[in-house]
Amino acid sequence: MAAPGGVLNCEDFSLFQEVLKVMRTIDDRIVHSLNTTVPTASFSGKVDATQTCKELYESLMEAHLSRDKAIKSCIKETSAVVSQLREERAKDSDNLSVIKQLRKEQTKLKLMQSELNVEEVVNDRSLKVFNERCRIHYTPPKIK
Structure with missing residues (x-):
């Protein structure tokens, strides 16, 4: 899955988090974006606040959707690896390298799943800030 900072790497969790961090830039800078683009009452005639x-x-x-897809894609990919390793462990329960790899992949899967929770918090925060500044200028369509 392509990301603004490069390719999303599902195998290395540290790189996965780094790419997500880059993808979350718009959310991290929402207050700045709103302050620089949405006018206060005294400047309201100079900028089209509704369009902005x-x-x-x-x-x-768009950013929220792309991150959600990226995270879920990596969860799906890692789940498949975990399933494969479970099958290998079932065939050879004494193979320590398979058991070790399975534990590693299970941990990575849990961390990726926790990123969905982080994503929810980030999205909620951004939308709250957006609504505080833009509610009088623009009403987003209702999500079904």
Whole structure:
């Protein structure tokens, strides 16, 4: 899965987190973006706040969706590896290298699943800040 900072690497959790960090830049800078693009009441005539808020919202949603897909893709990939290793362990329960690799992959899978929770918090925070500044200028469509 391609990401702004490169290719999302599901095998190395540290690289996986690093790419997610880069992908979360828009959320990390939401306050700055809103402060520099959405006008205060005294400057409201100079900038189209509705269009600006709409574009920012669409960028946020696109970023949230791409990260969600990336995380779920890696979870799926790692789950497949865990399943394969479980089958190998079932065939040869004395093979320590398979057991060790299985534990490693299971841990990585749990960490990736926890990234979904982190993602939810990041998304909620960004949308809260967005709604505080843009609610009078733009109302996002209802998500079904």
